[in-house]
Amino acid sequence: MAFLFQVLCNLEFVLAHRGDIREKEFRKENGRMAISKKVKGALNGASWVRRMFEEGEELKRTYGEENVFDFSLGNPNLEPPPSLKKALKDLADHPITGMHRYMANNGYSETRKVIAEYLSEESGLPFEEKHIVMTVGAAGGLNVILKALLDEGDEVIVPSPYFMEFKFYIENSGGQIHLVETNEDFSLNLKEIEKAIGERTKAILINSPNNPTGVVYNRESLEKLSDLLKRKNKVLGKTIHLITDEAYRRIVFDGIELPIPFRYYPHTLRVTSHSKDLSLPGERIGYVAVSPLCEDLDEMMAALVFANRTLGFVNAPALMQRLVAPLQRNSVNIRIYEEKRDLFYNALKDFGYQIIKPQGAFYLFPKAPIEDDVAFIKELQSKRILTVPGRGFGKPGYFRLAYAVDKKVIERALPGFKEVAEKYGLMRN
Numbered sequence: 527m528a529f530l531f532q533v534l535c536n537l538e539f540v541l542a543h544r545g546d547i548r549e550k551e552f553r554k555e556n557g558r559m560a561i562s563k564k565v566k567g568a569l570n571g572a573s574w575v576r577r578m579f580e581e582g583e584e585l586k587r588t589y590g591e592e593n594v595f596d597f598s599l600g601n602p603n604l605e606p607p608p609s610l611k612k613a614l615k616d617l618a619d620h621p622i623t624g625m626h627r628y629m630a631n632n633g634y635s636e637t638r639k640v641i642a643e644y645l646s647e648e649s650g651l652p653f654e655e656k657h658i659v660m661t662v663g664a665a666g667g668l669n670v671i672l673k674a675l676l677d678e679g680d681e682v683i684v685p686s687p688y689f690m691e692f693k694f695y696i697e698n699s700g701g702q703i704h705l706v707e708t709n710e711d712f713s714l715n716l717k718e719i720e721k722a723i724g725e726r727t728k729a730i731l732i733n734s735p736n737n738p739t740g741v742v743y744n745r746e747s748l749e750k751l752s753d754l755l756k757r758k759n760k761v762l763g764k765t766i767h768l769i770t771d772e773a774y775r776r777i778v779f780d781g782i783e784l785p786i787p788f789r790y791y792p793h794t795l796r797v798t799s800h801s802k803d804l805s806l807p808g809e810r811i812g813y814v815a816v817s818p819l820c821e822d823l824d825e826m827m828a829a830l831v832f833a834n835r836t837l838g839f840v841n842a843p844a845l846m847q848r849l850v851a852p853l854q855r856n857s858v859n860i861r862i863y864e865e866k867r868d869l870f871y872n873a874l875k876d877f878g879y880q881i882i883k884p885q886g887a888f889y890l891f892p893k894a895p896i897e898d899d900v901a902f903i904k905e906l907q908s909k910r911i912l913t914v915p916g917r918g919f920g921k922p923g924y925f926r927l928a929y930a931v932d933k934k935v936i937e938r939a940l941p942g943f944k945e946v947a948e949k950y951g952l953m954r955n
């Protein structure tokens with residue numbers, strides 16, 4: 527009876543919407559879609575990270591979660607520092623009146639002040655709270671910067687391999703990505719960058735420590751980049767801005783000190799977040815900091831605040847702004863990532879894989895032993911190992927491993943990597 531009722535209801539729905547359905551079919555046949563062509567194109571080229579994630583879910587359903595070794599997604603598995611949880615509880619127990627209300631679009635003054643103090647100490651530059659805009663993660667911050675800077679058709683130079691979302695963020699603001707190759711060791715190739723700079727260049731976007739390679743750009747390369755940009759600014763009679771994505775800035779290894787781009791180039795905008803250093807990716811909290819030496823500073827800050835507002839972020843999450851303020855000098859235990867880097871890197875090197883040793887972030891980017899990186903990652907998939915092909919980052923012939931996972935996932939995956947290495951003759955003995 528219930529079934530019959532359901533059938534009648536469905537029939538009634540179809541009859542009532544007959545016109546709509548015919549109209550939809552007509553539109554489909556005539557190539558008119560509900561969604562934008564740009565988005566449709568992006569969806570057709572769906573992200574490799576996402577694709578692998580979905581295939582992984584299927585494998586997990588078939589073999590059980592513990593028997594699938596998932597290195598596809600850069601999702602930090604460490605818990606935030608206990609002090610954050612304590613502060614969260616304190617705030618819930620002793621709420622501050624108005625703490626859930628709207629605020630100035632650049633964020634709480636107290637939080638920006640603490641960040642400015644931290645940045646002044648780090649860079650030796652006179653940062654003030656007015657140079658900071660709190661954002662919805664680094665992703666939100668990048669979109670805010672790009673909206674503030676770009677006019678239709680402006681170009682942003684990006685060294686490749688690169689975090690694929692950059693392309694979409696640039697296009698969100700009507701810009702175009704201009705990819706340049708890096709050197710063999712994934713360091714900045716200044717010659718290629720110089721060749722790429724032209725009339726349409728508005729900015730260069732660098733990411734160090736890098737996703738997907740884990741490479742850190744050294745001080746010398748940043749100094750040279752700064753010299754190049756200053757020279758080009760003179761020749762072209764304009765200012766090219768340097769956007770530094772430092773989402774992984776706290777995750778560095780081997781005792782190295784991460785160079786501070788603010789020290790070398792005045793027109794620098796840093797975007798970062800607490801997604802990785804405090805393991806808070808789901809909470810969406812980050813900031814943009816603009817060098818106090820940046821040209822037309824007041825106008826730039828006004829543009830960033832406007833972008834934050836009108837992109838619909840309005841302001842960064844209020845609760846998180848309060849909680850991260852006292853944690854500017856804290857982070858999760860980076861040594862845990864370093865140990866995993868050592869374990870994974872050393873084992874893969876022993877099996878004969880070619881890899882540049884990463885000095886930061888939580889990724890390895892080995893060379894695939896065959897040209898076709900997609901065919902190669904399928905091979906790994908047959909061992910229930912999930913990775914992302916290099917072409918997902920603009921670099922076919924490589925593959926990315928995100929190792930922000932439990933140590934035992936790495937350990938249990940190693941035999942599979944070894945078998946595949948043997949199959950392709952990578953093993954030395």
Ligand SMILES: Cc1ncc(COP(=O)(O)O)c(C=O)c1O
Pocket residue numbers: 600662663664665666689733736737771773798799800801807811812
């Ligand atoms: C290079 C890079 N930039 C930005 C982001 C976005 O970070 P957030 O979570 O802070 O938006 C990511 C995230 O993985 C990233 O890898």
